[in-house]
Amino acid sequence: MDRAIAIDVKQLCKSYERHKAVDDISFQVYAGEIFGLLGPNGAGKSTTLRTLITLLHPTSGSAAVFGHDTVREADTVRMLIGYVPQERAIDRFLTGREHLELLGALYHLSKTEAAKRIDELLTLVELNAHADRPAKTYSGGMKRKLDIACGLLPNPKILFLDEPTLGLDVQSRLRIWEYVRMLKTRGLTVVMTTNYLDEADQLCDRLAIIDGGKIKTLGSPAELKIALGGDIVSLTLKETDRTAGLEAVLKDQPAITSVRTTDKGLDIRVESPEKALPAILDSANRLGCNIEFIQYNRPRLDDVFIAHTGRAITESVPETGST
Amino acid sequence: MEHYWQEIGALTMRWVKRLSREKFSMLFTLVQPMLFWLIFFGNLFQRAADTQVTQAPNYISFLAAGVVVMTVLNNGLAGGVDLLFDKENGFLERLMSTPIHRSSVILSRFLFVMTITSLQVLVILGVAFLFDVHPATGLLGVATILLIGMMFGVGLTAISMAMAFSVKSHGDFFSVLGFLSLPMIFLSSALVPLVAMPGWMSFLAKFNPMTWVIDAVRPLILSGWSEALPHVGMVVIVMLVFDALCLYGGAKAFRRAMG
Structure with missing residues (x-):
């Protein structure tokens, strides 16, 4: 396949004291695809993601976003990416609009430019009617929508989603999936972590199964199943x-x-x-x-997961500290 | 540079907005518990405190400097709390994934804490004024007091932020905070002059930066420039060292937490 490479990870390692959170992984993400990092809690997905968004420095190896190194050219990378954290990273006291305005200033947008983009995003995630209410009055699904709007504010080339539907009800989950698919049709590259097999199966063009800090297998859900x-x-x-x-x-x-x-x-x-x-x-x-x-x-993705990790994803991993 | 100001401005306004949304918290920020120390403690000990010992016309005028610096202490030590919550709910991570100057978040916090602290100090001096405590050095003296307070506050806020970035849970943060603040107050010249303390306490109090700060603020309120200036000069030097140490520690903790 001859496609533009959005992310290039080479022999990435990240250690905390004696524990290796990520152990020599390499992979590429193509521009315009939805790429999933699938694995149980503590597998190293979040560490990988945090390295890609410049929040962690690799112990060894490297990661590049559209050719820019995440350590040496961190500011360039930050201009290209949007990030939706795992926790509901919401300030209870600010309104939805104020969240976006704050980020607008942090991406150095002018007031008018920011206002225009904020209106578009609020429409996109259907939060217009609630934009001027403090976020503490929002439901879980609404907070998640605001999270996504925040991630999209910089008009990124790549959107990173950390466990996008963790703890959401079924309806909100389907909603979020719809958004992610729509973003793909707009040409965005999406990288997401998940520990839901159905989510990876439904949503991802390609995915890497990560366990114990290593990539166990990588491919499209269909390829992985056929490989069995x-x-x-x-x-x-x-x-x-x-x-x-x-x-x-x-x-x-x-x-x-x-x-x-x-x-x-x-x-x-x-x-x-x-x-x-x-x-x-x-x-x-x-x-x-x-x-x-x-x-x-x-064969379901469950079978793929079991074949490569030796256990079901719901079975707990031995506690390994930081993820 | 323009970007830098835009970031700091937006982040500082966030703290202001947060405070203004919490009506109670805003009320209690201005009418703070520290006022009770001045009003109740100050008047309560009016006759119990010996003016020969305090070297002041009355106890409340002696106490005013202590309460001013206690306010700086409390605000400074609590200055990192909001960053702690930001760290815990992932908001900090979201801020850090944007192309901002790494120091903007921290500077906005300093700016906010220093502003609130200065307002509170002015409220305290205002209430003291009502009890006939008139700063001997006038408005310039009040400005000097604010400046000294800020120098002390910067170091304390840096300690607080360092703690916020290092602790595992906010339970730890608040227990350390509660543990620190009372000894800092009792082992200083806030309530009693050093000469009237038991030897071992006054010995320990000499090593408390808070004592140096109070010893500079007090003559600014009670005596006048000639007596205050040497103390002010001294405290500036002590504070430069104190701030340098605290900022160094804070920067280290920040860097460790942020990658």
């Missing part, structure tokens, strides 16, 4: 004596990766279900096998 060996079609046959015959025929089909005999019938790993399913049914018909039941399982 593809979808599984399970056949339950009425007459098991014909199983071997069917197995022999199916083994040579192009869309099928592997076939395994089970006590009820066959487990068939397929590359593309669209091509494989007709072929399977066709062969079964020709051989006169009566199919009692077909089950089709697509």
Whole structure:
């Protein structure tokens, strides 16, 4: 793939005293994609993110945003990025508009320029009606929207989201996902951390699974699932004596990766279900096998996660201190 | 440079807005508990305190300097609290991810704390005035008092911010704060002159920068320039050293916390 590189991380390490929070990771984020850092708490996602937004200096290795080093050219990088922190980083006593005005001044916008951009953003996140109320009166979802508006204020090329939907109700989550997709269509590059598998699956073009400070695997959700060996079609046959015959025929089909005999019938790993399913049914018909039941399982991101880390994401990681 | 002022201005206004939103907090910031020390403690000890010992016409005029400096102490030590909350809820991180000069946040805090402190000192001197305490050195003396107060306040605020950046939880912050402030007051010349203290206390009090500050403010209120000037000169030197140490420590803590 020949695409512009937005972020280039090379052999990044970050240690705290004896604990290695990030241990020699390298990856690239392409311009215009939604890139996810997926992992349990304490895996090193937030440390990686904080390095990219210039808040942490790497112990060794480097990170560059559009070619600018995050340590040596921190100010240039800061002009290119927007950041939405994990905590609700909201000043209870300021109104939504005042939050944005403060940031406008910190990005050195003129009053008129800031006012124009603030109006646009408030419309975008649908906070117009509440813009002049103190933030302590906001709901969780509204605070998150304000957070995102704050992240977008500098008109960034890359938006960093740290656990964007942590602790939100289902409706607000879907809302935030909608925003993120919309931002992508506007040409923004989005980098987000998450420990929700469904979020990574639904939202990210590509993702890196991080555990114990290392990248375990990286790719698009579909690639990662296919890498496990593809979808599984399970056949339950009425007459098991014909199983071997069917197995022999199916083994040579192009869309099928592997076939395994089970006590009820066959487990068939397929590359593309669209091509494989007709072929399977066709062969079964020709051989006169009566199919009692077909089950089709697509590997979920959970399976990918377990395959690469050896445990489910919900299982807790040993406490490692700073994240 | 223009950017720098824009940042500091916006950040300082944020502190002002926060204060103005909390009506009670604003009221109690101006009508602060320190006034009770002056009004109640000052009048309560009017007859119990020996004017021969205090070397002042009455106890309240002796106490005025102490209360002024106690105000500076309390404000300074609490000066980092809001940054502590900013650190805990991630607001500081958001500010630091913007292309601002790293010192802007801290300078805005100094500016705000110093302004509030000066206003409070003026309120205290005003109330003292009502109790017939007239500063012997006039308005220029009051300006000098504010200046000395700010010099002391800068160092204290730096300590407070260093603590805010270093502590693990705000519980720790407030316990250290509560632990520090009373000994600072009792082991100083705020309530009693050094000569009237038990030997070991006056010995310790000599090492308390607060004593030096009070010893300069007090003659500005009670005696006049000729007696005050040597003390003022002395306290400026002491404060330069004190501030340098505190700012050094504060900058170190800040750098450690910020990457």
